[in-house]
Amino acid sequence: MYELKLAWRNLANRPVQTWVTLTVVALAVALAVTVIHLNEGLQRGIIRASDPFGVLVVGAQGSSQQLVLSTLLLQGLPVGNIDGHIFEELRDDPRVALAVPMAMGDNIGGARIVGTDEHFFDLRSSQQAAPAFQLAEGRIFAADFEAVLGSRAAVGLGLRIGDQFRPAHGVEPGLEGDEHAEVHTVVGILQPSGTPFDNAVLTTVNSVIAMHAEALAAPDASTTTDHAAGNDHAAADLVSAAETVSAAETVSAAETVSAAETVSAAETVSAAETVSAAETVSAAEAAHADDHAGDDSHAHASAGQVTAVLVAPVGFIEANQLWRDFYTGAEAQAVFPGRELGGLFDLLNQGQEILILVGYLAAVMAALTLFLAIYSATESRQHLLAILRGVGARRRTVMLVVLVETVLVAMLGALVGRLLGYGAAAAIAGEISRRSAIPVAIGWLPQVEPALWLLPLALGVLAGLLPAWQAYRVNVVEKLFPS
Amino acid sequence: MDVVLQQLRHTYAAPGLEARTVLMIDEWQATSGAQILLRGISGSGKTTLLNILAGLLPPTTGLVRCGGQSLYALPEDERDRLRATTIGYIFQMHHLAPTLSALENVEMPLVFGRKLNAGARRARAYELLDSVGLRDFHRHRPLQLSTGQRLRVAVARALAAQPALVLADEPTAALDAESSHAVMDLLQESCRRTGATLIVASHDPALATRFDRVVDLRNGALHEAETL
Incomplete structure (x- = not known):
């Protein structure tokens, strides 16, 4: 032309x-x-990141959108915590196929620490789908202070199976030395899942609770900022659980800390030792001391509080029934992630339109x-x-x-x-x-x-x-x- | 191609200026294959007459027949097509497209005339550049050529479509005698070979000896001159 x-x-x-x-x-x-x-x-x-996490998220009352964002996408601070009995009731509810406790903790090198139980590894986007979180190597945690790393977290932190680490205070990377006393041991590494949990560290709910019991028992300048102020992350609300616990419990927690610190100093920590240290985490947990030797992490989680519970109901009708139960109750809220994310997308779309x-x-x-x-x-x-x-x-x-x-x-x-x-x-x-x-x-x-x-x-x-x-x-x- | 002018008048009129009639030709004719020198002083109307013959400027009144066809009875598109296929025009200022190479300038009428395919067009353009001694300059843009070279490209372009009527406006004005002869030789030879009618407007007295017919344009009218 x-x-x-x-x-x-x-x-x-x-x-x-x-x-x-x-x-x-x-x-x-x-x-x-x-x-x-x-x-x-x-x-x-x-959508992809929130895909595997069941149909309902149950958490503290407050912003429903924030509940979804903090629980599924690990964004921002949790709304608060709920009593462990809510998790227990959900777990035992015949309308529930799967209930997974979630306790939001601190971080290690920017990777969020999340307390949960072995059922987390059963989460899947649909009944036919393979589990969303599968191990690339190692095993899932069997005791407190054992950790399973997300794929990115493992690479980012440079940790391998058998390595040990101490979490930092807060949800963002902190100053060197601003660390918890509890030594965690890496026992497993996940395959990439395409979710924010790739950059997370999974451990037991009790491990998270123990760290915050330590923070309450031995506050220093950083922990005062992180935890006592109570505005850093909702894991601090776990402390509120401790606040309702007696002073004796606090002391008990402090004992745990010192035990862990001792182990840490000696650098001879073993999984078994960690477990035994964890066995003294709180007074409430003491009542379940026998459970620690076994593998009943439900008991640990339910002993204190959890940040949220991921719920996969057995069917659509049951999902709506459960939602209604929480809607009419005052203890917690249940939200459909899809609906909350839809609201978020509306906001995004408004921004896009502008x-x-x-x-x-x-x-x-x-x-x-x-x-x-x-x-x-x-x-x-x-x-x-x-x-x-x-x-x-x-x-x-x-x-x-x-x-x-x-x-x-x-x-x-x-x-x-x-x-x-x-x-x-x-x-x-x-x-x-x-x-x-x-x-x-x-x-x-x-x-x-x-x-x-x-x-x-x-x-x-x-x-x-x-x-x-x-x-x-x-x-x-x-x-x-x-x- | 024979050319006939009848009752041709052309008047320039502009707001605030007195209208000026530059052409008043009652009857004039050029037979097919003729080679005619059109003389006249500057401003006598030579370029106006060539523009009219090229189909670029409708006369104020009168008839222009080229090859038996009334030129200005044709739609403008058809006159455009004639300029690309039948009428070759060498402008006084050459008017080469500055963004195109010498070769592409020569190719231009062949493209607009749509007579040849791309390969044949290119071959013809090379052949013509060769004939004017500029094959080695085919990639040069007009600004990279001398005045004489530009004129030769313009000549090649005018001859590209093997037109039946070739119009040249002061083709030797900027050339030395030797170059002038070379260009005129090329023009006249090419036209003789193809049987094209050649009308050259010039006030160069040296050219008169080369033409068998010389016409003077004086006071708007054409007067046959004695030839040697």
């Missing part, structure tokens, strides 16, 4: 003007591509820039157009050359913008994934592709109409023979 060649030559002949115009178009397209793909990727990531509006404005600006560039170029190129006419080009040919020019810039801008947009979306998604462990995947969105190509095409044609009309009307004799 000769018009394309002529248009290309014209563009190449004024590279600065062409690049500036193309960049403006590309930035407008990149903005739209980034916003749309990031929003979509984030929503898909959240950004899309900004994108439209950017597109209009790009179209005006394109129009100005081609209009002024056509003005200064009337001589060339007259030459083309002089050697036999028809009016519609020169008009087409100008239109092809604007469309070429618009479509090249769309292409560059596409690459920039995908690049930016992938970079931001990577950063979100790194920070939150929510797998935000930027994928191909065929449903938006036509619009992302057609819009620049339409803008190109629109911006080129007047300059093309100018070219159509060029007076050959006047331009070639000005005198």
